[in-house]
Amino acid sequence: MEIQTPPTEKPYEKSEGERRGLLIINTGDGKGKSTAAFGLALRAKGRGKAVQIYQFMKVPSARFGEHRMFEQIGVPVEGLGDGFSWKSKDLTHSAELAREGWQKARAAILSGEFFLVVLDEITYPLIFGWLPLDDVLQTLRQRPSSVHVVLTGRSCPQELIDLADTVTEMKMVKHAFEAGIPAQRGIED
Helix, strand or coil: CCCCCCCCCCCCCCCCCCCCCCEEEEECCCCCHHHHHHHHHHHHHHCCCCEEEEECCCCCCCCCHHHHHHHHHCCCEEECCCCCHHHCCCHHHHHHHHHHHHHHHHHHHHHCCCCEEEEECCHHHHHCCCCCHHHHHHHHHHCCCCCEEEEECCCCCHHHHHHCCEEEECCCCCCHHHHCCCCCCCCCC
């Protein structure tokens, strides 16, 4: 490890640009895409802002740790899918659920009612061809200027990356699963 000298001067100047809703993308093959989006949701809720979370691949009855906590603090999380594609009994139905879910998410974004809308795992229905990319792009361009939107998932389409204000690519360096360690409750669910 190389020891570094702590900076003694601020490494950046304060931005003078307009405050507006941001389009934020968390993508890549590493862990933490949804976790980072949920952290933003907590930050916004902590400031008294209205937040809505849509999970495109989770079932409506999902009760993972984030669902339990968000329920306690009054952040709505809506599962829009029927599980990951390898668990689906009918991919045509999965696609139908994604399209119905998108209409809900689209309405929430365009309503201006929410400070932050999280579209968790939306890249999957996009890359599977279940959702029309052009409609998603158009909605994000037309959203009220006060609405922040976070998109998560692997293999994010380049058109969304080009439109986004902030894009973070999570890169897997090492994962416990590769060493045969199963998912841990409270860490990965």
